[in-house]
Amino acid sequence: MPKQSLTRFTNIALRGITLASKFLLIFFLAKFLEPKELGLYGLLTVTISYALYLLGFDFYAFTTREILKRERHEWGGLLKDQGALSLVLYMIFLPLLSLIFIKGLLPWSVAGWFFILLILEHLTQELSRLLITISEQLLASVMLFLRSGIWAVMVTGLMFFRADTRELNVVLGGWALGSFAALVLGSYRLKQLKVSGWHKKIDWQWISKGLKTAIPLLVATLALRGLFTVDRYWFADLANLDTLGAYVLFMGISSALLSFLDAGVFAFIYPGLISAHHDKDAAAFRLKLKALLWQTLIFSAAFSIVALLIINPLLGWLNKPLYLEHENLFPWTLLITLLYSLGMIPHYALYAQGLDRPIIHSHIASLLIFIPVTWLLSHYWPVQAVPAGLCVAFLFILLWKCLAFIRLTPAQYR
Incomplete structure (x- = not known):
């Protein structure tokens, strides 16, 4: 080997x-x-x-x-x-x-x-x-x-x-x-x-220059990560701390997909994307991007199938009625992580080109969408309101980044 x-x-x-x-x-x-x-x-x-x-x-x-x-x-x-x-x-x-x-x-x-x-x-x-x-x-x-x-x-x-x-x-x-x-x-x-x-x-001048780049990205990241922080507190408020335990369990299982993609796909490919763009090597950039697309799709599909097959036996082993009672939350948390993972494909393609603005705008806008959507759903569907709101937010991010990639990336890099 x-x-x-x-x-x-x-x-x-x-x-x-x-x-x-x-x-x-x-x-x-x-x-x-x-x-x-x-x-x-x-x-x-x-x-x-x-x-x-x-x-x-x-x-x-x-x-x-x-x-x-x-x-x-x-x-x-x-x-x-x-x-x-x-x-x-x-x-x-x-x-x-x-x-x-x-x-x-x-x-x-x-x-x-x-x-x-x-x-x-x-x-x-x-x-x-x-x-x-x-x-x-x-x-x-x-x-x-x-x-x-x-x-x-x-x-x-x-x-x-x-x-x-x-x-x-x-x-x-x-x-x-x-x-x-x-x-x-x-x-x-x-x-x-x-x-x-x-x-x-x-070099405080260099730090200042870096902050001008980092702070807009930070605002976007805080908005994005805010979704994964506000959701827990909001869920606990709509339900209770016990039901939050079920939500934490299901999100913990689903988010393993992101960890696996970070390890097996993103960590290996995105530095190469940055280098290819820096070297103006369009062929290498396209090759890396294609690998990013297909590997993300294959890993995500395989993970989802296995997770859906084993979730019920695993909850049965826990022998706690609360988790089985709220098993219907699991497909929601799995969909959240799938949409997030797919959104990382155009994310890294834009990031490698230094096109930070659409990333920033999509993340901020997603939080602004999540809050009213979740608030509206909470009046009719309190337990599912938070995960459903997250699905809408991450679908929005995925579509925004895909459109930005198509619109801003030179033809030879697509």
Whole structure:
């Protein structure tokens, strides 16, 4: 087997094991925790995911393009600049995030875990993005395995054999240990790369230039990720924390598709799309885009078929009437992730060309559509209103990006 194929196979296998571990964790949490605890876990995870953008400001979108254009001896300066920006953002937003607990959106009992996990996840996420950018996808997958895989297996085993560990604090402690291990590994690899340029003074002008690029993308990302944060809080308000546990379970299963596509498709293809466009190689760009299209369609179809076949037996194994009662939510959550995944095809095609404006506009508009549609449906269809609103929003994003790609991409690149 060629080295590149072996690396890709290993990468996908690692991501597959990580996904299996996450599946294992979510199902054991559904089995051993009360639905309201699973609902709280879901609220905590989406709030951390959303807060990550405030600590990073999506500045990596600018740094990634710059690193791909620069020599290694310049990378240290770029990373130092990004680190300086993050430090400023930490000082601004970490105190402000305490309002989440002051206002009662989350209980104070998870406040310590929230801030520990938020910082660890931000640092490991940025390191993973850097490794993917410089074609170290395999190590990024190992880091993901530590962040999301091995600790989930260990916690699941512990909860299976010891009833006294079946509580949320044990889960969050395992998550923190896994993220810390990933951080140590990523930091060690960065040191091994012997990246130079760290002595360069912080270039605030370059940071300012990057922010002009990153902030519009950040606004778009916050709007998009806002859909996956507001939905949990809104769902809990329309139903209750117990029913939210069912929604979190089904979204956890469905979102595994996105993780698999990130690992097996997107992480390998989008850097090549950027490079092909930068090199003005239209033939290579078309080839990469075709691969992105077909691989996304095949993986999505296969995942959907398997998920629909196994969901009922899995819910039967949980032996909790609440989840079976709300099984009709699962096709909705699966459709949400399918529409999101398909939307990433024109998304990466536009991003690789530096056509950020339609991406930004579609994401902002989707949130503006989601809110009134969900509000209207909530009067007649309260439990299904949120997932149905998300389906409308992601269908809108998909159509907008496809039209923008057709309209803005030069003919030789299509």
